[in-house]
Amino acid sequence: MEKQSKIFVAGHRGLLGASLIKELLAQGYAHLITRTHQELDLTDRGKVNVFFRREKPEYVFLTAGRNGGIKANATYPADFFHANIAIQDSVFEAAQKNEIKHLVFYASSCIYPKISAQPMKEEYLLTGAIEPTSEGYAAAKIAGIFACRSYNNQHQTKRFIALVPNSMFGPNDHFDLDNAHVFSSLIRKFHEAKNTGERKIVLWGSGSPRREFVFVDDVAKASIFAMQNAGRLENIHYNIGSGQDFSIKELAAMIVEVVGFKGNVEWNVSLPDGAPRKLLDSSRFLALGWRSQTEIMNGLRKTYEWYNRNSN
Numbered sequence: 001m002e003k004q005s006k007i008f009v010a011g012h013r014g015l016l017g018a019s020l021i022k023e024l025l026a027q028g029y030a031h032l033i034t035r036t037h038q039e040l041d042l043t044d045r046g047k048v049n050v051f052f053r054r055e056k057p058e059y060v061f062l063t064a065g066r067n068g069g070i071k072a073n074a075t076y077p078a079d080f081f082h083a084n085i086a087i088q089d090s091v092f093e094a095a096q097k098n099e100i101k102h103l104v105f106y107a108s109s110c111i112y113p114k115i116s117a118q119p120m121k122e123e124y125l126l127t128g129a130i131e132p133t134s135e136g137y138a139a140a141k142i143a144g145i146f147a148c149r150s151y152n153n154q155h156q157t158k159r160f161i162a163l164v165p166n167s168m169f170g171p172n173d174h175f176d177l178d179n180a181h182v183f184s185s186l187i188r189k190f191h192e193a194k195n196t197g198e199r200k201i202v203l204w205g206s207g208s209p210r211r212e213f214v215f216v217d218d219v220a221k222a223s224i225f226a227m228q229n230a231g232r233l234e235n236i237h238y239n240i241g242s243g244q245d246f247s248i249k250e251l252a253a254m255i256v257e258v259v260g261f262k263g264n265v266e267w268n269v270s271l272p273d274g275a276p277r278k279l280l281d282s283s284r285f286l287a288l289g290w291r292s293q294t295e296i297m298n299g300l301r302k303t304y305e306w307y308n309r310n311s312n
């Protein structure tokens, strides 16, 4: 990827898209193309084709899509399935027809079996049943991985790169309580409880599931690294994680400390927990030379600072 290459960051106002814009500019990539959802609906195959034909992007980071926490996944499985499949299908096909150089696609750790040996290696894909609450989303992401592989095989290229980041967090995340991931929804709940002087907060599930969190800037750097090293990649998906997991109870305790909430935390065990543990084995990507750099408390402080500045 040259500094003057034409790079399309699809979904640039989202968590990962915004971080990618920041990292690409910091690394001297100046020719960035963006479109908001309103300007270009990426599920619209005709409009996506016209856009690729006119703009001729050379590189694409496909961060656009629908994703959310356990509640959103369980409430809107069809919407999550449809939006992701439609975006992938229209963008992949336009990328192939227009022979762009490389595209990075993002799957998710929920593609792996709900009950799985840990840490999860790339080859565990399709070795067991996936978590039912996220199956619409996961099915679309699994299809995306196989689409990348199929385009590369059929056209004998390395055009499509599939990355599997674990749970991301950072500035520009969603903090609305219906859609947010656990990290950002806990920040908001504790922040609001502190401001309203609540003495007690009740959280979803048992708090025992373990999750691996990766700061969004680290995933953005991993994505740029993948583009820069595309020639060295195999035609498989690559896990991207921080290498460390925490129980939701441990996460809550860290957020309590950073936010400064003084009340009690209780757990509503009648609500579902999801998969018991989701830790990725990222050794395949690490072997290429990438490292996750942000320690969780550092990333949490940066995220909370951003939330404090933008919560209105």
Ligand SMILES: NC(=O)c1ccc[n+]([C@@H]2O[C@H](COP(=O)([O-])OP(=O)(O)OC[C@H]3O[C@@H](n4cnc5c(N)ncnc54)[C@H](OP(=O)(O)O)[C@@H]3O)[C@@H](O)[C@H]2O)c1
Pocket: 010, 011, 012, 013, 014, 015, 016, 017, 036, 037, 038, 040, 041, 042, 043, 062, 063, 064, 065, 066, 067, 083, 087, 106, 107, 108, 109, 164, 165, 166, 167, 168, 169, 172, 173, 174, 181
């Ligand atoms: N967040 C995570 O923890 C996580 C973990 C693993 C993988 N991933 C994957 O990584 C990618 C980036 O995630 P993210 O959390 O950065 O997502 P995000 O914050 O939800 O941002 C997604 C962006 O896509 C845009 N978008 C959605 N539908 C669109 C459409 N039809 N046409 C054009 N733009 C559309 C959204 O714009 P509007 O808001 O205007 O609709 C938003 O700006 C996604 O593929 C996600 O599935 C995320």
